[in-house]
Amino acid sequence: MNFSSKLLENAVAEFAKLPGVGQKTALRLVLHLLNQDKQEVERFSTTISKLRNEIQFCAVCHNISDSSKCEICTSHKRDHSLICVVEDTRDVMAIENTNQYNGVYHVLGGLISPMDGVGPSDLQVDTLVERLKLNETKEIIFALSATMEGDTTLFYLHKRVKNFNIPVSTIARGIAFGGELEYVDEITLGRSIATRVPYENSLSK
Numbered sequence: 001m002n003f004s005s006k007l008l009e010n011a012v013a014e015f016a017k018l019p020g021v022g023q024k025t026a027l028r029l030v031l032h033l034l035n036q037d038k039q040e041v042e043r044f045s046t047t048i049s050k051l052r053n054e055i056q057f058c059a060v061c062h063n064i065s066d067s068s069k070c071e072i073c074t075s076h077k078r079d080h081s082l083i084c085v086v087e088d089t090r091d092v093m094a095i096e097n098t099n100q101y102n103g104v105y106h107v108l109g110g111l112i113s114p115m116d117g118v119g120p121s122d123l124q125v126d127t128l129v130e131r132l133k134l135n136e137t138k139e140i141i142f143a144l145s146a147t148m149e150g151d152t153t154l155f156y157l158h159k160r161v162k163n164f165n166i167p168v169s170t171i172a173r174g175i176a177f178g179g180e181l182e183y184v185d186e187i188t189l190g191r192s193i194a195t196r197v198p199y200e201n202s203l204s205k
């Protein structure tokens with residue numbers, strides 16, 4: 001692409017770094033912004049930089065939060081004895097949308113993936129174990145994707161938590177999850193949480 005302006009070229013290059021955005025789309029977005037009021041564009045850029053600078057991760061469950069402890073972890077209406085372990089914040093959002101779950105979460109921040117160099121120490125596993133040591137947990141639900149990474153993570157986590165003798169269950173493993181959750185409808189996801197099965201049973205299938 002030949003640009004008539006270096007400023008334009010730089011802005012397009014920044015947008016093109018976003019996932020799923022090619023050069024053409026980036027150019028369209030940048031030209032769109034140029035047609036907006038200056039105030040509108042100012043608001044846009046302030047929102048993005050505030051997001052990056054001010055967002056926090058909950059000290060308990062590691063979900064994205066506006067404060068040091070998230071709304072779910074501070075809520076008295078939630079069942080804090082039930083922990084649902086998920087890959088990232090999109091999973092929390094998907095499960096919350098089902099209105100079928102009243103427990104709390106633990107966000108791992110990824111899945112174990114030797115191919116990508118992601119090991120257990122890169123994930124929030126130790127903090128999960130620390131939470132279990134508080135003896136307040138009556139059930140752990142693993143809601144991880146039915147991929148090789150999901151299976152590897154599940155296997156590893158189960159090994160780490162089994163000595164606590166806390167019932168461990170998994171959601172129906174056939175459903176798409178994790179990065180694919182925009183394709184999971186709320187009813188299917190809600191049902192799979194309600195009909196979760198003990199971890200041991202999920203292995204024998």
Ligand SMILES: [Zn+2]
Pocket residue numbers: 058059060061062063069070071072073074
């Ligand atoms: Zn939290």
